[in-house]
Amino acid sequence: MDDILPHFLRIGGDTVTAQLPATLPITRGCPYAPPDEHRRLRDEAPIQRVTLPSGETAWTITRHEDIRAMLTDPRFSSDRRNPHFPLLAKGQRINTGFRASLIGMDPPEHGPARRKVVGEFTVRRMEALRPRIQEIVDQHIDAILAGPKPADLVKALSLPVPSLVICEQLGVPYTDHEFFQLHSSRLLSRLTPPAERKAAIDALRDYLGELIERKAQEPADDLLSRQLEQQDDREELVSLAFLLLVAGHETTANMISLGTMAFLERPEDIRKIQEDSSKTLPAVEELLRYFTIAEFAVSRVAVEDVELGGVLIKAGEGVVPLSNLANRDPEAFDHPEELDIERGARHHLAFGFGAHQCLGQNLARMELQIVFDTLFRRIPGLRPAVPLDSLPFKDDASVYGIHEFPVTW
Incomplete structure (x- = not known):
């Protein structure tokens, strides 16, 4: 039923209530599983209309195959500035003052913009960072072992670790990490009031603008300085820096916490990677699939009428893929509800798919591999200091994770 129907219809002189789309829940009741309501949506119809918590309506897609098809179809736009782009929470539709960043660009602008920076994230360049990432991880584990028990794994x-890595890569002073972590967390929380969200955006934009101006005067061996050699558009570079800085630490940080939690509940999996480090990367892929922490990052808006999965989606209608559910699609994964670190399936949607697939995925994989190998080798007796079901999960955040994780050994 089209979402523009009024709440009440006049039929034969009588007033009846129209059936409106069900409201889509976006809070996970369990860190290990999608909401039951999402499963019911899939069982009723793989593609159907829902009301978002923002009050807007959009289509949800639940099948792995349909989401991949949508993400490679140019008739679906990534442009967050489109007034019909589906937003989950109220107050998110504000003027950020940023140019469109890679995540919100469409062709023909997207391809050239991505090519300018993609060389910074090749497997070869990431491997060159491995010794430094290992050093950073070891330094922080040294501090954990020398400090009091319990320790907060998130803070320690x-x-x-990912904050320092992305700071060094971009050329952002790590001494400013509390500033950008605070504002990043406000931006990612769906509960942040619009005025506070706008203030956080303005603060980060001003900070990055000033940093880039300093680098223009005193370039260094870092990503932002190298980008200044390729382009004169400072506003575009500020948008890129904002995207990489926020995404570069928040996503990996949350996967470290959630992955450690999952491992600690499965000591047999810890033993597997301790005995054979070649199993760590497949374990990382499985954890990425299993948690799918940036579930709604691949939302789109149709710019033309499109038939997808036998359903007509009209121009101007938003689309919200339920990637967490799609990553448990039995047509794409055998026994998808099981966490199997030896599955080896890399066709999950945790990094998106198509032209907008996550730019930093090679870096994220390597950071997670190094952290898990090092953490369980150096602290083999690591264990939770509180019941896992008491952990404060980020139910209010656009990137799922854990606020605090007390551990001991």
């Missing part, structure tokens, strides 16, 4: 390891 999960957040600082």
Whole structure:
């Protein structure tokens, strides 16, 4: 039923209530599984209309195959500035003042913009960073072992490691990490009031703009300085820096915490990677599939009428793929509800798919591999200091994770 129907219809002189789309829940009741309501949507119809918590309506897609088809169809736009782009929470549709970043660009602008920076994230360049990432991880584990028990894994390891790595890569002073972590967390929370969200955006934009101006005067061996050699558009570079800085630490940090939690519940999997480090990367892929922490990052809006999965989606209608559910699609994965670190399936949607697939995925994989190998080798007796079901999960955030994770050994 078209979402523009009124709440009440006049039929034969009588007033009846129209059936409106069900509201889509976006809070996970369990860190290990999609909401039951999402499963019911899939069982009823793989593609159907829902009401978002923002009050807007959109199509949900639940099948792995349909989401991949949508993400490679140019008739679906990534442009967050489109007034019909589906937003999950109220107050998110504000003028950020940023140019469109890679995540929100469409052809023909997207291809050239991505090519300018993609060389910074090749497997070869990431491997060159491996010794430094290993050093950073070891330093933080040294500090954990020398400090008091229990320790907060999030504060001591999960957040600082990827933050320091992305800061060094971009050329952002790590001494400013509390500033950008604070504003990033406000931006990613769906509960942040619009005025606070706008203030956080303005603060980060001003900070990055000033940093790039300094680098223009005093270039260094870092990504932002090298990008200045390729382009004169400072506003575009500020948007790129914003995307890489926020995404570059928040996503990996949350996967470190959630992955460690999953491992600690499965000591037999810890033994597997301790005995054979070649099993760590497949384990990382499985954890990425299993948690799918940026589930709604691949939302789109149709710019033309499109038939997808036998359903007509009209121009101007938003589409919200339920990637967490699609990553448990039995047509794409055998026994998808099981966490199997030897599955070896890399066709999951945790990094998206198509032209907008996550730019930093090679870096994320390597950071997670190094962290898990090092953490369980150096602290083999690591264990939770509180019941896992008491952990404060980021139910309010656009990137799922854990706020605090007390551990001991």
